[in-house]
Amino acid sequence: MKQIVVISGKGGTGKTVITGAFAALAKNKVMADCDVDAADLHLLLKPKIKERNIFKSGVTAVIDKSKCTECGKCIKICRFNAINKDFVVDPISCEGCVFCSFVCPAEAIKMEKNVSGEWFISDTRFGPMVHAKLGIAEENSGKLVSLVRQKAKEIAEKRKCDWVIIDGAPGIGCPVIASLTGIDCALVITEPTLSGLHDADRVIGVARHFGILVKLVINKYDLNIDITKKIENYCRDNDIQVLGKVIFDKSIVKAMVEGKTIIEYRDGKAKEEIAAIWDRLQEIKEKR
């Protein structure tokens, strides 16, 4: 079984459109959406939720006013400025470090467990899918990503699947790092813009920092052929395989509006190119 994550650094380069197409193309796989704070893959795959679970993670300080002597010790030691002068904790600023509750001489601070989101095991027309929804303004997205990945892997192992295909988050921070550990291949989707290249370079740096095999796709490549060439040169210099290029095609948006993957929507260049990319990506299965 191989695990692939689709990432990009920059948002909006086409991660989810391409991941959705892979769902339609790949056989014998489990899909996972690890962009837990703005998950979109379900809009294409329309999962039927089979199992719904609460994600509890981290704690928030709560001050019991009847015990509090207002000594100010907690305010002094809190590095996240989460306690105001009226001894009320701002749950958004509180990082759940528990420091305040250890130093409070009146034992007035207790820690309450956060409900940080939900995660789901679902069925789709392309097979099983694990996905999640981080609560609004919640923390610990990295932990939720790890949880979604672990569940997807368990299902894949149980069903003897060949693939776990993961839609990743934009950026290079904690959810992205959590989506990279132990991955067989990170597929970076970029676009021919200076920002696209700049951001791809940074996320490739992160993947390589963790020793992950990286391959790249240039989406909407015809929007600027010069920068597409620049990206190809960059890949050559950095020993990264360009798995393919996908043309800018308005039918990708039309497919999305209808809640379909481009593979199901209609024949055309973009569909052919994405299918060819999936074929080439499968070569990693043979490699050990």
Next chain:
Amino acid sequence: MIISVASGKGGTGKTTVAVNLALSIPNVQLLDCDVEEPNAHIFIKPSIKNRMPVFILVPEVDKTRCNFCGKCKEVCAYNAIAVLKKDVLVFKELCHGCGACAYLCPEGAIKEVNKEIGFVEIGEKDNLQFAHGKLKIGEAMSPPLIKAVKQYMNPTRTVIVDIPPGTSCPVIEAIKRSDYCVLVTEPTPFGLYDLILAIEVIRKLKIPFGVVINRADLGNRKTEDYCHKENIPILMKIPFKKEIAKAYSRGEIIIETLPEYKKSFQQLFSKIGT
């Protein structure tokens, strides 16, 4: 006035709106708080005056004083410390820098040392003041760096803040204390779904907001219908134009390629003011 430019979904045009707005009105400071993937500098091309490294404090254990009692491990909420029989391991990448372990160590064996997580750069382009942060490759935690960028805020100016995509802690840190939030979206199902998430965040933070619809003719009408139904002002619509996409791809700004847009961005600003 502090105006943040956010989106939920990535790639909808936050940086385009932030940069063009910043260059269309006088007396602006632009802060790029998307420290994981900062892009505004590609368009602004500021001359950087200063680069300041940003640190968080992480524990360092003096093993000659440590008696391996395990208190530090016990108080660490992030599992960043493991205590073995004759050793203590610190996993710096998990540490949030709260300081509990150092303060509570009964032997005084822990001191806190700086760990660099990235840097802030400040600079300017003509009359525009500029600052951004860049997270170091492999670092997981961006909020402390976002906080550091915001420390360079100049309250005598109109401050425009470019926000990272998403809805979790980095977004909150970047958006906090804004006077107004411009949400940039595209009229696609992905754009609308993530816009609604972003609106939930903004409502939780009680910040007034309005929407800019980018690539307004690619997709469907549902985003506009949603805004009308919810009584959310649509501040501006930017059509999909290959000239705009091409200019963007080369790191050029709309108002230079299509100067007529300068007025549209000024109107956007005046709508925010009211």
